[in-house]
């Protein structure tokens with residue numbers, strides 16, 4: 001098991017909090033001389049020194065009973081603030097936050113999948129608008145979600161500031177005086193020795209300093225404290241949470257993210273008009289787009305050729321040359337999945353890839369009406385990249401010279417195959433036997449209507465198909481180099497070759513570094529706060545009636561942990577090397593301790609560690 | 624099919640055989656554990672009651688002056704190691720004895736069965752680990768790309784952690800029966816519903832962050848599971864102790880089972896230590912995931928279903944740690960939170976992978 005400390009159910013959390021008030025009252029009352037123990041029950045002095053010994057071991061806020069506010073406005077505000085910065089409300093807000101995150105994972109979110117939101121609205125005409133009103137399609141930017149985390153962070157700030165002050169105070173203060181009766185502390189040990197008290201205390205001081213305790217002298221005693229890093233870690237953790245939240249918010253508000261499809265040989269310049277699609281945070285200004293551009297020189301892909309994983313992608317790589325500013329020097333780079341290119345404050349990611357058949361369309365007069373690569377988009381979910389696309393020819397005249405437009409719709413298959421169910425389709429994502437399968441239309445493409453139109457779809461309204469002599473729609477599959485003739489000398493389409501294309505995402509997200517830094521500090525702080533123990537050790541030495549020196553040691557942890565008594569044992573062992581213990585006084589032997597056996601069955605923490613698989617030799621025997 | 628592929632296929636088959644044999648041995652371990660519990664002693668019954676009952680005064684009083692004096696006399700010079708008197712924190716239930724020897728209840732015969740069960744578990748673990756390794760070799764990558772692979776690795780981690788704790792002489796034998804049972808369930812599910820032929824990673828999954836992020840996620844899950852078992856048993860044992868304390872008489876079966884478990888305080892401590900120790904690693908797991916997402920998808924956080932549920936799990940465990948420092952939430956309420964947090968983890972694994980549309984849904988099913 002780890003070194004993790006416990007804030008066990010019965011930790012000193014409350015005691016600490018209660019005792020904080022007592023500190024001031026009892027600051028210097030620990031004068032009860034060693035050995036001068038009153039015979040009666042614990043008196044107020046002992047109680048007070050004990051309270052002081054436990055005080056300020058943490059900076060957790062004092063828990064108050066939830067009493068009603070005083071009726072003045074200030075009283076209300078004060079009450080409200082106290083509530084907001086209490087541990088209880090912080091806990092409730094944490095739970096609320098996790099609860100509020102749930103719907104966003106079950107209901108489609110506009111930000112991530114607008115298409116599925118539209119679908120949901122269409123399928124649920126009653127429920128959809130209600131969800132929309134409740135901002136259930138935008139959970140993570142909704143008013144109620146924001147309210148919860150903003151409250152949480154106000155609470156966090158309201159909690160962290162006073163805790164930091166308190167901690168600074170604790171760093172300045174000395175470890176508290178030894179309580180008058182050390183044996184009441186959770187871990188305790190004592191022995192008698194011939195060494196002088198001053199000598200023992202001197203040794204203890206040196207030992208504790210050597211172990212990097214902070215040490216303070218008392219009257220006939222030494223106090224020491226260690227583990228401040230725990231509190232510091234906890235404060236850093238909570239502070240880092242604030243840094244992360246701010247960084248996250250900045251990243252959202254000033255971010256921009258756009259996509260662009262580039263055919264091999266083609267280029268891209270980072271300006272608003274060049275993007276296929278782009279979205280930005282509320283406060284982003286498009287003038288702030290980084291000035292750079294790139295050309296896609298080459299695109300590589302490879303796929304598993306054989307075996308059960310045939311067709312699984314092996315790797316993709318886009319080789320580009322890019323330049324910064326308007327006309328910076330050209331540099332070469334490659335972008336892979338998982339390996340974006342960073343230019344200025346922008347990152348360029350490789351997102352997707354596909355094929356663009358290069359076609360030449362001739363019109364009725366035999367002139368070239370269109371020539372170039374036409375990107376075809378892979379069909380959803382087809383690993384073999386059967387792709388769809390449209391060749392749109394806007395500038396065309398037929399054999400009689402009549403102006404018209406042409407559209408060729410169809411699919412491209414990098415490795416052609418055909419069966420009865422699926423028709424023509426691809427059987428492998430790599431280009432082993434490329435073919436296109438097209439049907440031809442004429443008429444008005446509807447591009448001039450001003451309505452946005454997908455370049456990958458044909459608006460059939462206004463278009464009519466070319467027909468074969470038997471009256472069927474003209475369809476034909478072509479291999480590279482082959483030509484499809486339109487009837488009645490209306491022209492032709494030649495499939496020349498295939499080009500590759502790739503899609504890129506270009507994004508700018510400020511403050512990512514802060515988010516990462518905050519996250520790393522948070523982890524460090526968390527580890528310190530969970531793995532370290534804050535604890536105090538006291539050593540007292542005084543002469544008894546026989547002139548021998550009695551040494552007492554005790555320790556107190558912020559929470560119960562087996563490590564604290566263990567450490568006390570080691571310290572005592574060291575100390576005894578210089579102040580050799582005498583045999584115990586005879587009367588001490590009579591009082592054989594009931595609770596004294598550290599490994600006995602009534603010591604939970606010790607037991608948990610020491611009872612191994614074969615520990616049937618302790619505890620009461622079976623009858 | 625080329626030679627390497629054929630090789631891989633036979634390795635994948637070997638892996639499957641190894642996992643199935645591991646299941647067979649786990650089943651034997653299960654039977655041995657049952658024997659341990661059935662033939663183990665019940666005579667320790669009422670140990671707890673005895674510890675609670677004779678103190679007719681309230682257990683919430685401080686130790687009397689006499690007890691304190693007795694404790695003070697414990698300083699001995701004869702021993703090499705100084706004796707340290709430890710006292711439980713002020714207030715709370717007095718420390719109770721832990722049940723010894725796991726399910727055997729200290730009975731010699733039961734103990735033998737228990738040892739057999741552990742030996743079998745070690746053997747099964749060896750087969751199990753070999754199965755996971757051969758699977759990894761058969762796909763020449765980390766075996767973490769689909770739910771079958773997650774599941775077999777996950778239960779391997781759980782059993783491995785348990786055996787490490789045993790080897791470190793921690794009192795964890797009480798975990799044995801529960802673990803073997805759930806490991807069998809997990810492997811059974813993996814081999815039926817979730818089984819996927821070995822295949823390759825899509826390029827997005829091919830990154831060092833796969834190693835860091837996914838291996839940590841599996842490790843955290845396995846350890847959180849141990850913590851959750853401790854927490855559930857704590858709740859049972861705590862009600863049992865409460866009942867005894869109020870003079871009630873728990874049922875014979877409850878007594879027989881719960882009496883052999885460690886005390887509620889020990890169980891609680893066990894669960895807390897594991898959960899608290901794992902929490903920073905879980906935090907790092909999420910951060911590593913964010914770094915990877917930044918590289919692969921161009922954003923470090925996109926509220927994808929998997930991300931959301933990791934976040935919920937994280938907040939729930941943070942809530943648990945907070946609760947333990949909050950008056951009125953310590954003990955049972957905090958324990959409930961820990962269980963909810965673990966259920967969130969489970970949902971993130973099964974629920975999101977199988978039922979929710981997510982970029983992360985690599986279930987392979």
Ligand code: HEM
Pocket residue numbers: 007058059060061084085086087090094152155156157159160234238241529530938940941944945948
């Ligand atoms: C974003 C929300 C928060 C998260 C994720 C969070 C998380 C945590 C975690 C994981 C711990 C455990 C570390 C340990 O036990 O030392 C902790 C401790 C603590 N938190 Fe928070 N916390 C949050 C907000 C707050 C707020 C608003 C307060 C103030 C009311 C607060 C006060 C504390 C204190 C005092 C401790 C130390 C408890 C102790 O000393 O045992 N936290 N927090």
